[in-house]
Amino acid sequence: MAEIELRHVDKHFGPVHVIRDVNLTVKDKEFVVFLGPSGCGKTTTLRAIAGLEEIDTGDILLDGKPIQDLRAADRDIAFVFQNYALYPHFTVYENLAFPLRAVGTGRDAIDTTVRSVGKSLGITHLLNARPSALSGGDMQRVAIGRALVRRPKALLLDEPIGSLDAKLRETMRVELKRLHFENGSTSIYVTHDQVEAMSLADRIVVMNDGILQQVGTPTEVYLHPANLFVAQFIGSPVMNIAPTRVSQADGKARIELESASFELPPELLGMLEQKKATGDLSLGVRPEGVLVSHDDQPGYRAAEAHLIQPYGGFDIVDLRIGTKTLRARTTSGYVGKVGDRVFTRIAPSQAHFFDTKSGASLDIRLGD
Structure with a gap:
């Protein structure tokens, strides 16, 4: 031993x-x-x-x-x-x-x-x-x-x-x-x-x-x-991190990232209340948690491909949503070229919330 x-x-x-x-x-x-x-x-x-x-x-x-x-x-x-x-x-x-x-x-x-x-x-x-x-x-x-x-x-x-x-x-x-x-x-x-x-x-x-x-x-x-x-x-490329505000809208939780907003399951609001998360929050989401579609679907937001980095088996795509940029991981060639218009949303199970001041995770886990 x-x-x-x-x-x-x-x-x-x-x-x-x-x-x-x-x-x-x-x-x-x-x-x-x-x-x-x-x-x-x-x-x-x-x-x-x-x-x-x-x-x-x-x-x-x-x-x-x-x-x-x-x-x-x-x-x-x-x-x-x-x-x-x-x-x-x-x-x-x-x-x-x-x-x-x-x-x-x-x-x-x-x-x-x-x-x-x-x-x-x-x-x-x-x-x-x-x-x-x-x-x-x-x-x-x-x-x-x-x-x-x-x-x-x-x-x-x-x-x-x-x-x-x-x-x-x-x-x-x-x-x-x-x-x-x-x-x-x-x-x-x-x-x-x-x-x-x-x-x-x-x-x-x-x-x-x-x-x-x-x-x-x-x-x-x-x-x-x-x-x-x-x-x-941990992670390459690194996790997307952005200050966020969470509010209630149409029976769902809305997270706002500068000029971009996304909907998440309503139970997020109760989880934040339970954690007494009253201070500044930061959202974290890894590139594979930023979902990309060619079609406009419920919950998706329009975005523009700002940068494409091919890695062989997959691509890393920077998506511009208003003034906010999110980095997404897609299959190789899914986004054809810089400037293409696509649609994106955040996978709820991939959303992480942190106390901005202390940096500590709130340990909130949502389902998709």
Whole structure:
């Protein structure tokens, strides 16, 4: 078992508060991804777990035992850096064997372990090569292998594939997920790339300014963002966000976005009243929740295609409704050209409401 728990962890670099009262439990064999913009505290938190940074206050526990006062070498946690950190004068075999030799492992055990890890990583044919002869992807495999040979309780990875090209990153994402299943280590992975986070994580920890914004499965943080930051950080393209006013009209709820208005189910009014949502509201809707039609239908509003971005299997279309622009996702070629007139509405189940001042989600969920 390898459960990692952070209790009220704080960290300062001088006057800068880098980690702010972080509380988190990473379950045994779970793959958790720390996601957030540069400078949000995710790497510092990872390094604190590894013992590479000292925390100011709080506790870090591994299997229920405090480890914040232990040296990094005594924590049974492996760390994979972004820059590979391989010994250039060693062969791949020697790089993989080094952590085992450092703790006095026997020669036969080293050979068995190195070849086993090399096989699982697909680098057996490279064991006699030096790092200078390897591609970026192969060097990263060796760096990961050097962490895995120790069979650590936990594996920490700090943007390990961030410097690779797009195709190689995709390949390595698949390999990392496979290795996680095969080795069963509790894993924490740091990235600013939401595609990596969504595809790899059992749970995502979204951070900003040293604070945990939301912890949940990829589906939860995408479909039910906890606040405006998460709503706009997760998703590509980002969620449409606009100040809105809600009123009653013809037995339905009417939401007004600058010069555009849409109708939503009347139960929205009761939900807002129940939440005591009397302040400024913001509406959020992802592009796939902005429905587009060539025909004028009840509840749809006329719009003009302002910009079309083809993505191959789908298009992202900016729709101008009066002075307001909404970004919609359509099938490829559905809107022929810029300037075309179409009709649009907001899918009720895709409408999110936030308190504009605090940024918190009101957790209102409507049906279509």
